[in-house]
Amino acid sequence: MSSGLTSNWSNFPKHRAQVFSATKADEVCTISQNVHEFIARGNGRSYGDASLNDAIVSTLNLKSPFILDEENDIMIGGSGLLISEVLESLIPKGYFLPVVPGTKFITLGGAVAADIHGKNHYEAGSLANYVVAFDLFDGEKIVTCNKDLHSKLFFETIGGMGLTGIILQVSISLLKINTAFFKVKSQKIKDISQLLDVFEINKKSGYQAAWLDIASHQTGQMNAIYTYGNFANVAELDENQMTNPLQNPIDKKFSVPMVMPNFTLNKWLLKVFNFAYFHLHQPKSNIVHLDKFLFPLDGMKHWNRLYGSNGFLQYQFVIPTGQFAEAVEPILSEIHKSKEKVYLAVLKRLGPAHKNAVMSFPIDGYTLALDFKKTKGIFTLLDRLDILVTNAGGRIYLAKDARMSAEIFSKSYLKTVSKNPKFASLLSKRLGLN
Ligand SMILES: Cc1cc2nc3c(=O)[nH]c(=O)nc-3n(C[C@H](O)[C@H](O)[C@H](O)COP(=O)(O)OP(=O)(O)OC[C@H]3O[C@@H](n4cnc5c(N)ncnc54)[C@H](O)[C@@H]3O)c2cc1C
Structure with a gap:
């Protein structure tokens, strides 16, 4: 057992916890006999407090079979x-x-x-x-x-x-799969309704997402880079790729070596980066390893350290398809009215909800994930966005959440899991799930 300040990917909140580690199933049972209430923690890649509590059972060593x-x-x-x-x-x-x-x-x-x-x-x-x-x-x-x-x-x-x-x-x-490669196409789009049209055209096959420059938004307009990809056939690979179509990626990753000062990411750097990223991007069609297309953020290890010791928040919501275009405009205006800046924004198309999974996040609609620095004003802004999202029939992803209220949760998630007093997290207590 170890004890100390623990946090998940966004480094907010940080919570003093006792962390028990189990390597086998029977060790989990033994820990449980000695601890009144706890929560499982995997690799701490949820952003907020879903796997935090006073007592945590780390499952990272449950690797077999x-x-x-x-x-x-x-x-x-x-x-x-x-x-x-x-x-x-x-x-x-x-x-x-x-x-x-x-x-x-x-x-x-x-x-x-x-x-x-x-x-x-x-x-x-x-x-x-x-x-x-x-x-x-x-x-x-x-x-x-x-x-x-x-x-x-x-x-x-x-x-x-x-x-x-x-x-x-x-x-x-x-x-x-026949190959570990993706045939990828990207496209620059400035018009929001055109962007949504492209998502609709391609939604039935393949993988798609768009990077958005939120600061460039003006009613109906925003700089976006849309990417679409799907597994490539062997015949589409180049000579080099064809030597081993089912190869693992070569592990060449840049790492942010330490937690950076809180001022490292700022609005000027953001402006320059977004301008350059959009304008220097060349629309292209090419074949890349699936790692590059599906896990682009993994290319920089510990990128969460760029936000400094205060950490950051990701606000990921989904709004039903029919309401999204109308609902997103006031959401973006609310962000512009505040002093808060969006450092990363990604849009995806979700399909119909799973029929039986009780507390699953996806519903038929568009999901937008927005990364903000943790500032004094961010909580007030996100509280206002919660109202706009839920009024449009939307909901917030629990795996990314660190601050939603129990009221907003119960308005948007109509079914919840049965209570089990043994398992609780900061998230479940905040949302009134225990
Ligand atoms: C860069 C990045 C990109 C992401 N992209 C996406 C995405 O595209 N789509 C998406 O859906 N999610 C995405 N996520 C979120 C991530 O997939 C989820 O938060 C996932 O749950 C993290 O898994 P973890 O092992 O790190 O678990 P943790 O973060 O440690 O825990 C997450 C939740 O799972 C529970 N849990 C963990 N292990 C167990 C277990 N053995 N038994 C019971 N409960 C357990 C915890 O109690 C907690 O509630 C992304 C996260 C990051 C950092």
């Missing part, structure tokens, strides 16, 4: 395995996870607990569609769950943010 069942195209993995570790084994065998988020440094347990979505959500849905079964420690015993066996617990756990228990191992059905 790892089994690839090629007869049924299924993998079984310990919940502490990172997606990066799993992909390293799967890709050379011609397999991939059907849903991946924007970083591969999350655990399988964290992926299930957040019911992650990717750039292909419209077509593929969330991870809930591919979870075959898992073993869960429910505070008393280990329960094997699938859609037929303990099905209520199964669908409360997927997207349940760790509040139903500790996932010990999980089996997931896999996607077969």
Whole structure:
């Protein structure tokens, strides 16, 4: 057991916690006998307080088993395995996870607990569609769950943010691939309705997202770079790529060496960066390793340190398709009226919600993720945005949240998981889930 200040990816909030580590299922049961209330923590890649509490059980060392069942195209993995570790084994065998988020440094347990979505959500849905079964420690015993066996617990756990228990191992059905390369196209767009049209045209196949320069927004207009990609065929690869179509990426990553001073990122740097990024971008069509397209932010390790010791907040919301174009204008105006700056903005198209996963985030609509520095004024601004988002029928992603009120939560998430007094987090207490 260790103890100290703990935080997740956005370094806000920081909470003094006792962290227990388990390497096997029975160790989780033993810890539970001695700790009154706790929460599972995977790799701390949620942004806010979802995996924080006074007592935390780190699942990072629950790495076994790892089994690839090629007869049924299924993998079984310990919940502490990172997606990066799993992909390293799967890709050379011609397999991939059907849903991946924007970083591969999350655990399988964290992926299930957040019911992650990717750039292909419209077509593929969330991870809930591919979870075959898992073993869960429910505070008393280990329960094997699938859609037929303990099905209520199964669908409360997927997207349940760790509040139903500790996932010990999980089996997931896999996607077969012929290459580890993506055929990628990008396009500069300045008109918001044109951008949404492009998303609609391509939504039924492939992976898509857009980078937005929020500061450039004027009613109906905004600088955006839209990217679309899909797995390339062997015949589309160049000579070099063809020597090993199912290769893992070469690990050449730049790392931010330390937590930077709080002034490192500022509005002037942001303006220059956004201007240059948009205007120097050459629309192109090319073939790149899937890592470059699906996990671009992983190219810079510890990029969260750029925000300094105060940390930052990501505000990710989804608004139903029909309401988005109208609702986004007042949201962006509210941001412009405040002094707060958006340092990164990404737009994605989500498809229909999962029918059974109780607290899963995605609904048919557009999801916008906005990164802000943690300043004095940010909380007032985000409280105002909450009202605009929920009035438009939208909701905020729990895996990114650090400050939403219980009232806003209950207005936008109509169903919640059953209470289990053993499992609680700062997030669940704040949202009135315990
Ligand atoms: C750069 C970046 C990009 C991202 N992009 C996306 C994206 O595109 N789509 C998306 O959906 N998400 C995205 N995320 C969010 C991320 O996928 C989720 O927050 C995920 O849950 C993090 O997993 P983790 O292993 O780090 O878990 P943690 O952050 O440690 O925990 C997250 C939640 O999972 C629970 N949990 C973790 N392990 C277990 C377990 N074994 N049993 C039960 N509960 C458990 C925790 O209690 C907590 O509620 C992104 C995050 C980052 C940093």
